[in-house]
Amino acid sequence: MKVVISQDFDARKRADLLIVPYWEGPKAASQTEVRSPGISALLDSGDFKGKHGETALLYPEERQETRLVLLGLGKKNESDPERLRRAFSAAAKAAQSKKAKDIHLLFPECHSVRGVFEGIFLTDYAYTELKGDSLKDSPVLFERLTVFDLDKKFQNEIDRLQETASAVHFIRDLVNGNADDVTPERFVKEAKAMATKGLQITILDRKRLEKEGVGLLVAVGQGARYEPAMILAEYKGAPKSKEHILLVGKGITFDTGGLCLKPPDNMLSMKSDMAGAATVLAAVKLAAAFGLKVNVTAIAPVAENAIGSRSYKLGDVYRSVSGKTVEIMNTDAEGRLILADAIAYGVKHLRPTSIVDLGTLTGAIVIALGEEISGLFTNSEAIAKDLQSASASTGENIWRMPLFDYKESLRSDIADIANVGGRDAGSMKCALFIQEFTGGVPWAHIDMAGPGFISKPKHYNPTKGTGWGLRLLIDFLQLQAGK
Numbered sequence: 001m002k003v004v005i006s007q008d009f010d011a012r013k014r015a016d017l018l019i020v021p022y023w024e025g026p027k028a029a030s031q032t033e034v035r036s037p038g039i040s041a042l043l044d045s046g047d048f049k050g051k052h053g054e055t056a057l058l059y060p061e062e063r064q065e066t067r068l069v070l071l072g073l074g075k076k077n078e079s080d081p082e083r084l085r086r087a088f089s090a091a092a093k094a095a096q097s098k099k100a101k102d103i104h105l106l107f108p109e110c111h112s113v114r115g116v117f118e119g120i121f122l123t124d125y126a127y128t129e130l131k132g133d134s135l136k137d138s139p140v141l142f143e144r145l146t147v148f149d150l151d152k153k154f155q156n157e158i159d160r161l162q163e164t165a166s167a168v169h170f171i172r173d174l175v176n177g178n179a180d181d182v183t184p185e186r187f188v189k190e191a192k193a194m195a196t197k198g199l200q201i202t203i204l205d206r207k208r209l210e211k212e213g214v215g216l217l218v219a220v221g222q223g224a225r226y227e228p229a230m231i232l233a234e235y236k237g238a239p240k241s242k243e244h245i246l247l248v249g250k251g252i253t254f255d256t257g258g259l260c261l262k263p264p265d266n267m268l269s270m271k272s273d274m275a276g277a278a279t280v281l282a283a284v285k286l287a288a289a290f291g292l293k294v295n296v297t298a299i300a301p302v303a304e305n306a307i308g309s310r311s312y313k314l315g316d317v318y319r320s321v322s323g324k325t326v327e328i329m330n331t332d333a334e335g336r337l338i339l340a341d342a343i344a345y346g347v348k349h350l351r352p353t354s355i356v357d358l359g360t361l362t363g364a365i366v367i368a369l370g371e372e373i374s375g376l377f378t379n380s381e382a383i384a385k386d387l388q389s390a391s392a393s394t395g396e397n398i399w400r401m402p403l404f405d406y407k408e409s410l411r412s413d414i415a416d417i418a419n420v421g422g423r424d425a426g427s428m429k430c431a432l433f434i435q436e437f438t439g440g441v442p443w444a445h446i447d448m449a450g451p452g453f454i455s456k457p458k459h460y461n462p463t464k465g466t467g468w469g470l471r472l473l474i475d476f477l478q479l480q481a482g483k
């Protein structure tokens with residue numbers, strides 16, 4: 001979609017639809033009314049009050065646009081970026097429902113360019129790759145958005161928001177894609193395509209992983225016909241700084257549960273178990289594209305957790321690159337194994353000063369927090385503060401969970417540690433397991449099993465893959481860049 005700011009509303013060309021935002025409250029307070037005399041009958045009728053997210057479709061005569069969508073923004077004094085995102089998502093959906101491609105927008109009196117455009121850009125998405133006959137019923141995407149009543153100086157910010165939204169769409173595509181297409185090999189291909197002057201990509205294939213002793217990742221991947229791999233994407237945007245952030249994302253391209261096979265209902269969504277890996281790779285790619293002044297490396301351990309004669313075994317013990325041995329008490333707790341190994345590899349070879357890992361780790365976090373909130377576990381107040389502040393700006397909700405001393409439950413008789421410790425406090429025990437591999441580096445763990453893949457559309461997120469967490473990580477990196 002091409003987005004342009006125009007100063008000349010009166011000289012505008014024809015378009016499919018005009019979005020006219022409207023603050024709830026006394027009519028006189030609205031600037032848009034002056035611009036759109038056609039709407040006064042509707043306002044006088046009292047049928048449209050400007051409630052948050054309310055839309056009304058009009059077909060005024062003698063306008064440049066075929067249709068007009070009046071959009072309620074709610075009360076101005078209650079407004080924030082997230083409310084703007086949701087309201088403009090409603091306008092975008094109204095436009096989509098009429099298959100409008102060429103959109104005009106009167107920018108509202110508000111303080112958040114970000115809220116307005118993220119609402120539109122994040123809604124302007126459809127996953128159509130796997131459609132056949134029904135492709136014609138899919139939403140059409142916008143081709144052109146012309147914005148009026150906005151200073152031209154915001155063009156750069158808009159371009160950046162658009163690039164960020166494209167990265168969100170890239171993650172959604174990977175999450176929604178068939179697990180037989182989005183394999184570890186596909187991740188390697190996508191990563192190689194990301195390489196630019198400032199972004200160094202390194203691939204560790206299975207042989208190399210064995211040589212380096214990354215035994216947990218190799219074990220998890222050994223049952224599948226697709227070989228596991230570890231992808232490193234390094235960006236040094238602050239060469240003089242000693243700070244080095246490690247982002248590690250879970251990349252299970254399909255999670256059958258392994259020999260501890262999942263029941264069908266639970267397996268149905270497991271093509272999404274690689275969302276964390278896609279997110280960290282996209283984050284570093286954007287950090288490089290934006291030239292953020294941070295040093296950051298993404299590590300994406302990628303593997304399929306398959307069931308078969310070569311699957312890793314329950315009760316067997318496997319060795320991590322950290323040297324720690326792990327007794328497998330449940331082959332379905334595979335995410336923590338590959339994250340632990342990737343973190344241990346990063347700690348050993350890259351000497352990071354902080355670590356953030358994320359992935360779709362536990363069903364227990366979905367029970368606790370639902371589909372709209374991820375769990376945050378951390379031993380660093382500084383990282384907690386920045387992640388929480390980033391979360392407040394992006395609308396990607398996180399809730400801090402305790403890291404209570406339940407480590408005893410992960411005790412193993414024959415190895416250094418077991419990979420699970422009972423069903424109770426399941427998400428916390430997963431975090432505690434991973435913490436054992438962080439080598440004392442300040443660390444945060446985000447369990448995004450809820451928001452990574454959702455069962456019904458919610459505001460600007462479509463059903464299934466959401467691209468959750470990318471904007472959060474970018475905002476987090478930006479906060480580190482400002483230090």
Ligand code: BES
Pocket residue numbers: 255257269273330332333334335360361362363364366420426449450
């Ligand atoms: N990938 C799943 C977690 C998951 C569940 C993600 C629901 C998204 C939605 C993970 O690998 C898993 O199976 N975890 C187990 C851990 C248990 C065996 C300790 C779980 O949550 O049941």
Ligand code: ZN
Pocket residue numbers: 255257305331332333334335
């Ligand atoms: Zn699992």
Ligand code: ZN
Pocket residue numbers: 252255273332334335360361
């Ligand atoms: Zn999993």
